[in-house]
Amino acid sequence: MRKTNWFKMISVVMAAAFLLAACGNAGTGGNPDGEGSAGETPNAAGGNGGNSKVTLTVMTNVVGEPAKVLQDIANKFMDENPDIKVDFSAPGAEYENIMKMKMASNELPDVFSTHGWAKVRYGQYLADLKDEEWASKLDASIKPSVTDEEGKVYVLPMDQDKGGPVYNASVLEEYGVEVPATWDELLQAAETIKTKSGGKVAPIHIGGADSWPIGQFFDFYATSVFVSPEQNDAEQLLDGTFDWNKFDVLPQMFLDLQEKGYLNKDVLTAKYSDSAKAFAEGKAAFGVYGPFLIEEAKAINPELKAGLMPIQSVVAGDTPTLVGGEKTTWGVWKDSPNSEAARKFVAYFAKPENVALVAASNALPPGLEGVAIDAGSLTADYEKYKDLRVFPYFDRVYLPNGMWDVMCKNGQDMLAGAITPREYSENMKKEYERLRAASQ
Incomplete structure (x- = not known):
């Protein structure tokens, strides 16, 4: 008898639990557009x-x-x-x-x-x-x-995110350097700053220990080399027919900066925070980051005079660009x-x-339209360059998902002497083909 009553009690508890669950679930449905399915009661707050x-x-x-x-x-x-x-x-x-x-x-x-x-x-x-x-x-x-x-x-x-590299206006003024519009002009400016400062000012400061600042360089200048010129490789990068031997020029450009002494000597051990500090203290002329470096540096030196500059054109006949997205x-x-x-x-x-x-x-x-730009000292730069061509970040359009880390890590390895520019391109090709195939 007790066994029968025990089963009855369990049955009652389970039935009650089922009813409570059914009540709790009633009316909670609805599709992503906020419209309930048949038999459901949409909620004014959405749930x-x-x-x-x-x-x-x-x-x-x-x-x-x-x-x-x-x-x-x-x-x-x-x-x-x-x-x-x-x-x-x-x-x-x-x-x-x-x-x-x-x-x-x-x-x-x-x-x-x-x-x-x-x-x-x-x-x-x-x-x-x-x-x-x-x-x-x-x-x-x-x-x-x-x-x-x-x-x-x-x-x-x-x-x-509309931007490009940045410059320390006080450093450029001190060494008589104009804001460069082409890659050759950037190299000339870097040589002048390195020579006249006796090596005390890094022409270009990169926090390579964090790896992503290295990727930022490749993301900026890949557009200038392969996308923005009139004769470009944009379609080939999109359809998978790109000749990766052509890519060698970009890692070689980056390696040249190190070999010519245009990067900070501690590029592989410095962090992004070190770039901000050097920029704030007038120990770096250019930052291949974006406008956010200026804001970070101003937290250290509120009197900093700095500006945004376009990404320099690399191919003859091309013009400077901005990156956006x-x-x-x-x-x-x-x-x-x-x-x-x-x-x-x-x-x-x-x-x-x-x-x-x-x-x-x-x-x-x-x-959104109808909202005024309030970017502090950068407002004038955005107005100045408002008519420049703006390209999306290179890796977001022309590389399969997962390539960002490849660009960063191989850049570190190349500066450390572990791989050559040719090997950098080969590694990019392998991962590009692997990730592209995996996504199809």
Whole structure:
């Protein structure tokens, strides 16, 4: 008898649990566009059936002061939308690895940044934001990077990464050097600075111990060699027919800088922070980074006089260029259970005053029209070069995903004398073909 009662009690508990689960799941569905399926009750906030506060998971690759600006705006959003809680995360250097794991399991944050890869890497995971009010205000320069031919809008670009190398204006003035427009002029300027300073000033400072500054050089100048000239190899790089023997010229250019004494002597042990310090102290003339180096250096020396310069042309008859693309973005996961709340969050950041705050925190032009450039001393440079051709980052368009580390590591090995420029190109070819085949 006791055994029979025990089974009855278990049956009652299991039935109750089933009913509770069914109630808890009712109305939580809905497609990524916020429209519920048949039999479901969409929730005004975009999740949880309207029965409790929605929690949005939001993740960015941005760090430092710009990340704090994003957090502050997110806090204001929560103040104005008490029914939505924002779980904000900025994991820094681990961001990319975290996102790779999340993509593999198809469990992404409701809102996340795409750090230059909205279309190529994250495109299949992103909802189309073309119907959002702010979508019609995309700045013409950034629009090709965040939309496709069918009109899909992948992300909100709050600013745009428009830049090139930078120079210390005080150093150039001291040694009577003009801002170089061609590669030959850059070499002449470097020789003048090295000679007149007696080696006390590094013409070009690179924090090679961090590896990515080396990759930045190749990303900048690959465009000048292979893409921007009238006769170029852009199509061959895209369709897989590129002759990698041609690539030798680029690693040779980089090695020449070291052999001529135009790089800092500690290039393989110096870090990015050392570049910022040298730049701030007048011990470096040029930085092959981007405008962010100036902001870092000004934190050390607020009186620093520096400017942005275009990427020098390399091929005769070509003209200087700028590099551009995504910087600070928000995209919405297409399978987010909180799609409506996520879109509301992104729209809040699209307000002109918030776009202005984010763009100013990175000293970059805004990504939406109708917002004034507030980039401090760099504002004049952006205005000066506003008509220059702007190309996307080379590796984001012309190389398969995964090649960035190859460029960086092989650059380190070459400066250390472990490989030659020819071997650099061979290694690039092998990885290019392997990764290209794996992605098809």
